[in-house]
Amino acid sequence: MKILFVYINIGQRRFYPIGLTMLVNELVSQNHDVKIFDTSFYENIGGDIDKKRQSLGFYKNIENEIAIQFKTTSLLEDLSKIIHEFKPRLVGISALSVHYTLSKYIAESVKEIKSDIPIILGGIHATVVPEECIQEKYFDMICLGEGEEAIVDLAKCIESGEDFSNIENLWVKNNGTVTRNKVRSFKILDDLPKPNWDLFDPQHIWGGLYGKMYRMAPIELSRGCPYRCTYCVNDKLREVYSDYTRYHRRKSPEKAIEDMLYLKSKFDIEMFYILDETFMSMPKEYMNSLSKLYIEKIGIPFFSQTRPESVTEEKVKIISDMGCKVISMGIENGNENLRKEILNRNVSNEQIIRAFEILRKYGIKASSFNMLGVPGETKETILETIALNRLCKPDSIGVSYFFPYKGTSLRKLAIEKKMMNGDEDPALSNDQPVLNLPTISKEDIIFYYENFVEYCRNKEKAFENV
Ligand code: B12
Ligand code: SF4
Numbered sequence: 382m383k384i385l386f387v388y389i390n391i392g393q394r395r396f397y398p399i400g401l402t403m404l405v406n407e408l409v410s411q412n413h414d415v416k417i418f419d420t421s422f423y424e425n426i427g428g429d430i431d432k433k434r435q436s437l438g439f440y441k442n443i444e445n446e447i448a449i450q451f452k453t454t455s456l457l458e459d460l461s462k463i464i465h466e467f468k469p470r471l472v473g474i475s476a477l478s479v480h481y482t483l484s485k486y487i488a489e490s491v492k493e494i495k496s497d498i499p500i501i502l503g504g505i506h507a508t509v510v511p512e513e514c515i516q517e518k519y520f521d522m523i524c525l526g527e528g529e530e531a532i533v534d535l536a537k538c539i540e541s542g543e544d545f546s547n548i549e550n551l552w553v554k555n556n557g558t559v560t561r562n563k564v565r566s567f568k569i570l571d572d573l574p575k576p577n578w579d580l581f582d583p584q585h586i587w588g589g590l591y592g593k594m595y596r597m598a599p600i601e602l603s604r605g606c607p608y609r610c611t612y613c614v615n616d617k618l619r620e621v622y623s624d625y626t627r628y629h630r631r632k633s634p635e636k637a638i639e640d641m642l643y644l645k646s647k648f649d650i651e652m653f654y655i656l657d658e659t660f661m662s663m664p665k666e667y668m669n670s671l672s673k674l675y676i677e678k679i680g681i682p683f684f685s686q687t688r689p690e691s692v693t694e695e696k697v698k699i700i701s702d703m704g705c706k707v708i709s710m711g712i713e714n715g716n717e718n719l720r721k722e723i724l725n726r727n728v729s730n731e732q733i734i735r736a737f738e739i740l741r742k743y744g745i746k747a748s749s750f751n752m753l754g755v756p757g758e759t760k761e762t763i764l765e766t767i768a769l770n771r772l773c774k775p776d777s778i779g780v781s782y783f784f785p786y787k788g789t790s791l792r793k794l795a796i797e798k799k800m801m802n803g804d805e806d807p808a809l810s811n812d813q814p815v816l817n818l819p820t821i822s823k824e825d826i827i828f829y830y831e832n833f834v835e836y837c838r839n840k841e842k843a844f845e846n847v
Pocket of ligand 2: 606607608609613614615616658661688843
């Protein structure tokens, strides 16, 4: 059966999307005919977020820039063309919360082009706020949680003309009512198909790291996270999957290596990006087995992200031997109390500084992530964040305006305390603070955002005008 997926991606980000990749590969393995409509390389979709961030010093200038070949055609005309020519019997859209507005627009456009094609919305946003998404008139159904098995079941039913209203993970509209099916158990990660990007735009292969472009492949070794930060979607995902245990799961080292080996040879990969949310939380025995196989069979550099608490000298030595080049860690805010009480990140400044030191000792570059404008933020807490960054001496510093996504507990607090009314578009937070905080003005937050890197790096300048 013919299925068209829409990869909604804004701000000219490269990277292949792992979630959609998995769905596509499952369907292709069942002999379905799949195409991708990709919004990534239309010049005016979402602006160039990375260029702005680069100008503020968050990223280094790229020495071997591989320029994006932008599409010169219109997004809507291209969408219309692919629908008329390919004639899909199902359209699937994948969206994060920042993409939700665009996903509604695409769905409306699909219905205008051909009103009888069923449309399914999946991805993080549909999973965390299903009630909102199912009310949107252009979505016929939504998928909660992992979609690999649900999409295969759905394609099979549509193809054979069977009723599809009872498929697990799906909420399906039917003559004015909605059937809300339960979410099935987690996917066993060793059963996933190999990632394969034959159907995606090859420009996604390029990724920048520390001033250089590489042929770069994202790879997942695990899903889920052992922590529960109040601003993170993981808290809500645990609720969606509350009937099941083992929320945080891994591929076996053998499967992880098999997938990487396949990608490395098929796509000539020079660098892996390990997508795991807290990479170094893996048990030491697992890391040892993975490392042994990685050195023997893969042998190319990689980078990832982790929590500072998971960084131990023993583990850093292992990943350094494997060829790890960069680890990013959230500092988020320099005030220990705010971090613990508001963000539910119970880690001391001392532990954070130590994590940066250990990585430096083993020649691994360490980046920090920081958020400005969280509830409880004051000028003083921002200065503490700057001061902590100065003690950690990150090789690269990233900062973002805080935005509480739907489904997170910090959002409930922000609404209760009237810091937001709840209908703000998350895409706004790409370039402005959104919360109205009683403790600091938006102008001050913008000022610190725009000078953040300079203040963290330049001791002379750091506290003038403050
Ligand atoms: C790696 C990653 C990135 C990478 C790379 C993204 C990529 N293209 O691979 C980078 C660094 C670029 C990135 C950027 C951002 N990210 Co990010 N990222 C992640 C991370 C850690 C893993 C994503 C992933 O591959 N997951 C594994 C796959 C298998 O899961 P999945 O994508 O959800 O797909 C499954 C299901 O959702 C479902 N599904 C998905 N689509 C569809 C479609 C249909 C039709 C169906 C039926 C099912 C379905 O089936 C899939 C397979 O099971 C997630 C954390 C997480 N828990 O997912 C955050 C996460 C997705 N990111 C997040 C955010 C906020 C961002 C940014 C907005 C940050 C920023 N301010 O710049 C940007 C937005 C990027 C953009 N395109 O505009 C949030 C999203 C929160 C939200 N409510 O939307 C997350 C959840 C982090 C978090 N813990 O809060 N990100
Ligand atoms: S450690 Fe990161 S991924 Fe895990 S709950 Fe906290 S913010 Fe989310």
